[in-house]
Amino acid sequence: MAQDRVVLRKAGWTTDFIHPRTGKRTQNRVGSEDEGWAIIHAAHEAARVQHNVDAKAGKRVKTAPIQQNGSLSIHEAFQLSWDKRWRGQKSTGNIESHLKQIEEYFGRDTQLVDITGHWLDLFRKQLLSEGNKPSTVNRKVSVLRSMRTDAVRFGKLIDVPTWPPGLTEERIPPRWLDPQEILLLRDYFQRRARRSMELPSQHGGWAGRGPCSWTEMEDAFLLRLNHGSRCQETINVKRRDIQVSQGLIQITFIETKNGFPRTVRVEDPECREILLRRMEGKGLDERLFRMKWRVYCDNFAEAVKELGLPGRVTGHITRGTFATVAITNGTPLPVLQHFCGWRELDSVNHYAHNDTQSQGIVLDAVKGIGQTSVITKQRRLDSCK
Known part of the structure; x- marks a missing residue:
């Protein structure tokens, strides 16, 4: 090996090598250079023989126990x-x-x-x-x-290969609607609804998506904005999903993304009026909205384009706007998670940077920290005099 050598020193010939069995540096005084190399070669040969013996005895090379891993396509x-x-x-x-x-x-x-x-x-x-x-x-x-x-x-497989982690994704900058943009969208929905009822399709009316879709847009938009609901959850609400009792109105979103229904209170006066109006004359299993979720998304995209709203603005932005406003006004993250139906708290943490109310606790705790440092430094200087 490269580190093996036989050197001539004042005391005579000396072997200098790493012993293959112990892994330690070994030095022996010998009568000649040939004798030194013979000792080194003998040590390596003895180690090789012992390795083979250990391998046969199962001391060094062992076979993993056979385990039934299961079969699953x-x-x-x-x-x-x-x-x-x-x-x-x-x-x-x-x-x-x-x-x-x-x-x-x-x-x-x-x-x-x-x-x-x-x-x-x-x-x-x-x-x-x-x-x-x-x-x-x-x-x-x-x-x-x-x-x-x-x-x-569920016990179908016991051992599986290791897979690489997910690809790095480019995080989309947070975006939510400000009050002015909300008013612009509502105004556009109202104007578009009037035009869809007054003009036929070939003259710029409902553009092939049905006149009812534009008359329903503002109502669906406000319900989503005030309750942070997803598009399909809102569009698929039925008459039986609305509970009215002693002035209290509640919505139970049944067809949720994760399959778990959730019930929320309706406090906003406009939303209460929307639900009561749309419930009139409806059977228990009739939907409050006739349009499909894809039509809602297409209509919303048209409004964003016509208004020239900057950034990435989709129909889902109402959910982000709701979360942003709720957190900004001090709603605890777990409460918001339950209200909006997020399964994982990580989904809510995307909006946690808006939690300026809770930041006040931190700021109060460190209030005057700079002044304290100055006072402490002055006391140290005084003690040294």
Whole structure:
């Protein structure tokens, strides 16, 4: 080996090498250079022989115990996750679309344990090459990750390969509506509703999306803005989901994203009037709004474009605006999480930077910290005199 040597010193020839068995530096005085090298070679040979003996005895090289890992194809894993995780949730169409891409790339009957980290990374690179953003790729891969998690959690698989973490996403800057923008949107919805009823489609009326959609836009917009509800939750509210008792009005959002219904109080006078008006003449299972959520999004996008609102403004901005205003006025994050139906607190933390009320606790605690430092320094100077 490179560190092995036999050197001539004042006392005579000396071996200097790292012993292969102990790993320690070894020096021995010998009669000649040849004798020194013979000792070194003998030590290495003895170590090699002992290694073979230990290997046969199972002391150094051991075989892992055989463990039944289970068998689960990609399609079977999806059925498991569908039953345990996704059944009853909204927006499952995206999940099924992602599964189709996963099965096309990896194969429907491919075993889940055969998907290595390298293979998964190649799948992500292909998605990126097709023009998908990192956030989109992460959403698609998250379906596969959920399937793997459920397979282990429910005992279908015991051991699975390690996969790389998600791709780094570009965080979209926070955006919410200010009071002036809210008034502009409401005014546009009103003007557009009047035009849709007065003019036929070919003359710039309802533009193929139905006149009722524009007459419903402001009502749906205000309900979403005042309760932080998602689009489908609001559009799909039925007569039976509204409870009116002794002047108290409550909405139960049934068709939520995560499948868990939630009930909120209605305090805003305009929203109370909207619900009472839209409930009139409706059967228990009739929806309060006739338009679909996609029509709402298209109408909202048209309004944003016509008004020239800057930044990324979509129909979902009402939810972010609600969260921003609530946190700014001191609503605790867990309370807001329950009110808006977020499953994870991390979703609420996106708006936590607006919590200026709670920041007051910190500012009060350190109030006068600069003056205290000056006083302390002066006392130290005085004590040194």
